[in-house]
Amino acid sequence: MTKTTRMTIRPAARNDVRAIVEMLADDHLGKARERLEDPLPASYFRAFDAVASDRNIQLMVAQDKDGTVVGCLQLCVLPGLSSQGASRGLIEDVRTASHRRSQGIGEQLVQWAVNEARGRGCVLVELLTHQTRTDAQRFYARLGFQASHVGMTLRF
Numbered sequence: 001m002t003k004t005t006r007m008t009i010r011p012a013a014r015n016d017v018r019a020i021v022e023m024l025a026d027d028h029l030g031k032a033r034e035r036l037e038d039p040l041p042a043s044y045f046r047a048f049d050a051v052a053s054d055r056n057i058q059l060m061v062a063q064d065k066d067g068t069v070v071g072c073l074q075l076c077v078l079p080g081l082s083s084q085g086a087s088r089g090l091i092e093d094v095r096t097a098s099h100r101r102s103q104g105i106g107e108q109l110v111q112w113a114v115n116e117a118r119g120r121g122c123v124l125v126e127l128l129t130h131q132t133r134t135d136a137q138r139f140y141a142r143l144g145f146q147a148s149h150v151g152m153t154l155r156f
Helices: 014-024 028-033 042-052 105-119 134-142
Strands: 007-011 057-064 069-078 087-096 122-127
Touching: 007 105, 014 042, 014 057, 014 069, 014 087, 042 057, 057 105, 069 105, 087 105, 105 122, 105 134
Parallel strands: 087 122
Antiparallel strands: 007 057, 057 069, 069 087
């Protein structure tokens, strides 16, 4: 766990799933693909269980000092043959609760993921952000990420 004066970064627990889904749904893209129902669809809990049991995936949350989950991200360590058998880190689903944005939470989460990937032997860290998320693109550029590839998606 990483502690700051304002929050703790820790592995997500099953009881954090609702807070994570709420953050994932809190923008124009997420509203279209997430389902905030009461109770949440079981698919979210099946996915959490699969992620939690995979040693190459870490689903992390930022927890405020009062116990409220205010951010999240997922770090995947991908072993591969490219680059002489190097592993790479893939950062996904970086979110900060809307009422806590622009307070450094996302930056601390991403810095945690970069340091964790480096510590696990990754030679690079990459991430994808939707082309319409221009604020996110500026945020990642400020953290040193470069637009180096073209991402493509095939949805089923």
